Amino acid sequence: MPERHSTVRDRVALTRGPAPGGALLASLGRVDRGPLLAVGAAVALYTWLSVLEPDALSYNGLTLTLASTMPLMFVALSQMILISLGDLDLGNGYSVGLANVVSAIIMPQHPWLGGAALAAIVAAYAGMGALVQWRALPAIIVTLGASFVWLGLSLIVAPSPGGSSPAWLSDAANWNPPGIPLPLLVALVVAIAGSLVVVRTRAGVMLRATGSNPSAARAYGVSVPLVRVLGYTAAGVSIVIGGLLLTGLTQSGDANASGDFNLLSIAAVILGGAEFRGGRTPVIGAVCGALALTLVSPVLSALNVPSNYQTGAVGVVLVLVIAGRRLLQR
Amino acid sequence: MLVVDRVTKTYRNTKAVADVSLTIADGEALGIVGHNGAGKSTLIKMVAGLVTPDAGTVALDKSVLPPGSGVAAAKRAGVRLASQEVVLCPDLLVLENVALAHPELFSAGRAWRRDIARRFEEHLALVFPGRRISAYRRTGALSLTELQIVQLTVATMPTSVPIRMLILDEPTSALTQDLATALFGYVRQMRREAGLGVAIISHKMGDIVDNSDRIIVLRDGAQTAELDTGDATSDQIVAAMGGSTGAGAPAGDASRTPGPARAPRPARTEGAGPGAAAIVSRAADAGTGELSFTVYPGEIVGLAGLEGQGQADLLAEVWRMSRRASRLSRARRRWSMPRRFSAAYVSGDRQQFGLLPLWEVRRNITVASLGSLLSFGVLLLGGRERAITDDWVKRVQIREGTERSVLELSGGTQQKVLLARGMAAKSDVLLLDDPFRGVDVITKEAAYRWIRDEADSGKAVVWYSSETAEFHKCDRAYVMREGAVRAVLAGPEISDDSLIRYSFDRNDAPDPAASDVTSARETS
Numbered sequence: 001m002p003e004r005h006s007t008v009r010d011r012v013a014l015t016r017g018p019a020p021g022g023a024l025l026a027s028l029g030r031v032d033r034g035p036l037l038a039v040g041a042a043v044a045l046y047t048w049l050s051v052l053e054p055d056a057l058s059y060n061g062l063t064l065t066l067a068s069t070m071p072l073m074f075v076a077l078s079q080m081i082l083i084s085l086g087d088l089d090l091g092n093g094y095s096v097g098l099a100n101v102v103s104a105i106i107m108p109q110h111p112w113l114g115g116a117a118l119a120a121i122v123a124a125y126a127g128m129g130a131l132v133q134w135r136a137l138p139a140i141i142v143t144l145g146a147s148f149v150w151l152g153l154s155l156i157v158a159p160s161p162g163g164s165s166p167a168w169l170s171d172a173a174n175w176n177p178p179g180i181p182l183p184l185l186v187a188l189v190v191a192i193a194g195s196l197v198v199v200r201t202r203a204g205v206m207l208r209a210t211g212s213n214p215s216a217a218r219a220y221g222v223s224v225p226l227v228r229v230l231g232y233t234a235a236g237v238s239i240v241i242g243g244l245l246l247t248g249l250t251q252s253g254d255a256n257a258s259g260d261f262n263l264l265s266i267a268a269v270i271l272g273g274a275e276f277r278g279g280r281t282p283v284i285g286a287v288c289g290a291l292a293l294t295l296v297s298p299v300l301s302a303l304n305v306p307s308n309y310q311t312g313a314v315g316v317v318l319v320l321v322i323a324g325r326r327l328l329q330r
Numbered sequence: 331m332l333v334v335d336r337v338t339k340t341y342r343n344t345k346a347v348a349d350v351s352l353t354i355a356d357g358e359a360l361g362i363v364g365h366n367g368a369g370k371s372t373l374i375k376m377v378a379g380l381v382t383p384d385a386g387t388v389a390l391d392k393s394v395l396p397p398g399s400g401v402a403a404a405k406r407a408g409v410r411l412a413s414q415e416v417v418l419c420p421d422l423l424v425l426e427n428v429a430l431a432h433p434e435l436f437s438a439g440r441a442w443r444r445d446i447a448r449r450f451e452e453h454l455a456l457v458f459p460g461r462r463i464s465a466y467r468r469t470g471a472l473s474l475t476e477l478q479i480v481q482l483t484v485a486t487m488p489t490s491v492p493i494r495m496l497i498l499d500e501p502t503s504a505l506t507q508d509l510a511t512a513l514f515g516y517v518r519q520m521r522r523e524a525g526l527g528v529a530i531i532s533h534k535m536g537d538i539v540d541n542s543d544r545i546i547v548l549r550d551g552a553q554t555a556e557l558d559t560g561d562a563t564s565d566q567i568v569a570a571m572g573g574s575t576g577a578g579a580p581a582g583d584a585s586r587t588p589g590p591a592r593a594p595r596p597a598r599t600e601g602a603g604p605g606a607a608a609i610v611s612r613a614a615d616a617g618t619g620e621l622s623f624t625v626y627p628g629e630i631v632g633l634a635g636l637e638g639q640g641q642a643d644l645l646a647e648v649w650r651m652s653r654r655a656s657r658l659s660r661a662r663r664r665w666s667m668p669r670r671f672s673a674a675y676v677s678g679d680r681q682q683f684g685l686l687p688l689w690e691v692r693r694n695i696t697v698a699s700l701g702s703l704l705s706f707g708v709l710l711l712g713g714r715e716r717a718i719t720d721d722w723v724k725r726v727q728i729r730e731g732t733e734r735s736v737l738e739l740s741g742g743t744q745q746k747v748l749l750a751r752g753m754a755a756k757s758d759v760l761l762l763d764d765p766f767r768g769v770d771v772i773t774k775e776a777a778y779r780w781i782r783d784e785a786d787s788g789k790a791v792v793w794y795s796s797e798t799a800e801f802h803k804c805d806r807a808y809v810m811r812e813g814a815v816r817a818v819l820a821g822p823e824i825s826d827d828s829l830i831r832y833s834f835d836r837n838d839a840p841d842p843a844a845s846d847v848t849s850a851r852e853t854s
Contacts, residue, residue, distance in 0.1 A: 200443070202436055205426050212421035219380065219417050220430040221402040279421030 034273020035285030042288040045295035052302035066183035069294040074242035076286045078235040079265040084211045086278030087139030091147030093262030097255050098154045099243020104163030104253025118240045125236025129229040154255030161254035165247045173248025187287050194283035212279030267318045331355050332495050337386030339372050346372040348551040356525035361542035365571050365830050366637050366796045369551040370531050374497045378411035379404030408494030412485035416477050420470030432489045454483045457516045478504040495527045514541045533636050534835040572830040610667040620814035625790045632804035633794040635833045640813035641794040645761050676752035678764040684748045685736050692719040692732040694747050698755040722750040742773040762793040778803050798829050
C-alpha cells in the first residue's frame with residue numbers, strides 16, 4: 001500500500017518542520033489514523049445540528065447540548081484503558097452510578113466517608129485487575145458480576161433517587177469559563193493530556209505493548225500483572241471522576257440513571273478507533289466518540305424523530321459506522 | 331567471554347538440552363547446528379535469560395548470571411538476542427518497540443521519541459546501508475523482511491549498556507542475499523573492533539560456514555561434535571547432525587512395517603505416476619527453483635524439513651483445494667486436480683484444533699463424518715452412529731469406550747480419537763499435521779499401522795512431521811525449505827542423512843530430477 005507509506009512519511013516530515021505546534025499535533029496524530037472517523041462523525045453531527053438549530057452554535061447552546069458528554073468522556077476513557085488491555089468493562093454503567101450516589105448521598109454530610117467510599121471503588125477496580133490477571137478469568141465475567149455488586153451497593157446507599165451535590169462540585173460542573181464552553185474545554189484538556197500520557201510516557205507505551213502482544217511485552221521485561229493492575233486502577237479513577245461530574249450536573253444521585261453509559265462507552269471507544277483485541281489507545285477518538293454519540297439525540301430531536309426511536313437509532317448508526325470502518329481498512 | 335557450564339533443561343518427559351557446555355571467546359563466532367528438536371533454541375534462550383535452566387550456569391566475563399534472573403539481567407550483562415520469532419508489538423511504532431527493548435534509551439523528557447528514532451535510523455543505515463525504515467512506522471504494517479531488519483537493528487544497537495555477546499537465531503530467514511551480506515559484514519566488523527562474541531544458528535549452511543570460527547553440533551539435546559569451521563566439510567556436519575540408525579543401511583526399508591501388498595510397490599517418481607492418476611498437484615516454479623508437489627492415491631507422502639518451512643501452509647493449501655470456494659481463487663493457477671476430492675485433517679495440536687472437550691468420544695469421532703449419517707436430510711445419530719464408532723473404538727483400541735468425556739482420556743488416547751475421526755471420514759486425502767508429537771511409542775507404532783492401512787485402502791496420506799524417523803514410514807518425502815519443495819525422496823532414498831542434508835541450504839541448486847539422489851549429491 002504505497003499510499004499509506006507516503007502518509008507516514010508526510011507525518012514524519014511534519015515533525016521535523018520548525019513549527020512546534022505542528023510537531024505536537026503530528027505526534028498526537030501519529031499514533032493512529034483510527035480516531036479520524038470519530039472526529040469526523042462529531043464534526044459532521046455538530047454541523048448538521050447547527051444547520052437544524054442555529055441556537056446550538058451559541059455558548060449556552062453548546063454548554064447545554066454537550067453537558068452530558070463530560071461524564072461519558074471519563075467513562076469512555078476508563079473503558080478505553082480496559083479495551084486496550086484486551087479486556088472489557090461490562091459493569092461501568094453501574095460503577096459510575098455508585099460513584100454518583102456516593103457523592104450525592106454520603107458526601108454532602110460526611111465528606112471524608114464519601115471520599116473513602118470513592119477510594120474504595122478505585123481499589124475495587126485494582127482488585128478486579130488482579131483477579132483477571134492472576135486467576136486468568138475473563139474480564140467480561142468479572143466486570144459483569146461486579147456490575148450487580150455496584151448496583152446492589154448503590155441501592156443500599158440510595159434506595160430511591162435523591163440527595164444533592166456538594167457545593168464545590170456543582171460549582172465545578174457548572175463553571176462557565178470565558179470564551180469556551182466547559183464541555184469543549186474538558187474535551188480538549190482530556191484529549192491532549194490523555195494523549196500525552198499514552199504516547200509520551202513510559203507507562204503509556206507499556207500499556208499499549210501489553211495489550212498489543214503480552215508475550216513480547218514480557219520478553220521486553222515489562223511486568224504484565226503490574227501494568228494490568230495499574231491500568232485498572234486508572235480506569236477506576238476515571239470512573240470516579242465521571243460519577244462526580246454526573247452528580248455535579250444532575251444535582252442528585254440515582255442508582256439506575258447511568259446504565260446506558262456502559263454500552264455508550266464501548267461504542268465511543270470502538271468508534272474512536274480501538275480494537276477489541278487490545279493494543280490501541282485512541283484517546284482523541286474516544287473523546288470525540290463520546291461527543292458524537294451525545295450529539296445523535298439532539299440531531300434526531302431536531303428532525304422530530306420520536307425519542308423512543310432514538311436509542312435504537314444510536315445503535316444503528318454505530319453498527320453502520322463500524323461496518324464502514326472495516327471496509328475502509330481493507 | 332561467555333561460559334555455559336553443563337546446562338540442562340527438561341520439558342515434561344523430554345530432555346530439551348542435556349549437559350551442554352560451551353565457551354565463546356571475545357571476538358569469536360560460534361555456529362550452532364542441529365536438526366528439529368536438537369535443542370538449539372532452548373540452549374540460546376537459556377543464555378538470553380528467556381528460559382531458566384534446570385541445572386548448570388551461564389557466565390559472562392566470569393560473573394555468573396543468577397538462574398531465573400530473566401531477560402533484563404542477561405541484557406544488563408551484555409547479552410543480546412535477535413530471536414527467530416517476531417517479538418515486537420504490532421500496534422506500537424518501531425521507535426516504541428526500540429524504547430521497550432532498550433529502557434536505558436528512555437529519558438523522561440519530551441525528546442525521547444525523536445532521540446530514539448534518530449538513533450534507530452542511524453544504526454539501521456550503518457548495518458544495512460541504503461536501506462531505510464522510518465522509526466515512525468507502525469510495526470504491524472512492516473513486511474516480514476522489514477520486521478527482521480528491525481529486530482536485527484534493535485539487537486545490535488549500541489546503548490549505554492555495552493554489548494558483549496550477540497545471539498543470532500535464524501537471522502537471515504527473511505533477508506535477501508545482499509541484506510544478509512551487509513549484516514554479516516557489520517557483525518564481522520564488531521567482532522574485530524569491539525571483541526563482540528557471536529553465536530549463529532541458521533538453516534543456511536553458508537551462513538554458518540562463512541561466518542563462524544567453530545561449529546558445535548547438537549542432537550537430541552546433547553552436543554555430538556565440535557568442529558573447526560576451517561577444516562569441516564558439509565558432509566561431516568550433516569553426518570554429526572543425523573543418522574543414528576546405521577549410516578549405510580537403507581533406513582527406508584528397515585523401519586517400514588511389514589505388509590503383503592507393499593513390498594513390490596514401485597517408488598513413484600516426479601511427473602511419472604504409472605498406474606494411478608494424481609489426486610492433486612502443484613506445479614513447479616522455475617523462477618524460484620521450487621519443485622512440483624503431487625499426491626497419488628494409495629501412498630503416504632511425507633512433508634519433511636526443518637520446522638516452519640512451509641509444511642503447514644502446504645497442508646492448508648491442499649485442504650483449501652478440497653473445498654469448493656477456493657478452487658476459484660488465485661491459488662488455483664499453480665494447482666491442478668482432475669476432479670473434486672475430499673480431505674480430512676488431523677492436527678497434533680489437539681487442544682486448539684481438534685478436541686471438542688464437552689463431547690464424549692463417540693461424537694468427537696463422528697463430527698467429521700456427519701454427512702454420511704444423513705438420511706433424507708435428517709441426521710440419524712442413533713444406531714448407525716453407534717455402529718461406526720464402536721467399530722473405530724475397537725480398531726484404534728480406546729479401552730475407555732465411546733461414552734466417556736474426551737477430557738478424561740490421556741493425551742495419547744485423545745490423539746487416537748482425533749486420528750479415528752480423520753480416518754472415519756470417508757475422504758480421498760488424509761492430512762496429518764504432526765499428529766504424534768508427544769505421543770507415547772506404543773500408540774505411535776500402532777498409529778503407523780493404521781495409517782498404512784488407510785493408504786492401502788486407496789486413500790492418499792499427506793503427513794507433516796517434526797520427527798525425522800516418521801518419514802521412514804512414508805512412500806515418498808518432500809523436503810521443504812523456505813516455503814518451497816526443495817527435494818523429493820522416494821522409497822529407500824528416504825534416510826536420515828538425506829532428509830537432513832536437504833533440510834539445510836548449502837546453496838546447492840536442487841536437481842530438477844531430485845528423486846535421483848546420487849546425482850544431486852554429486853552436484854553439491
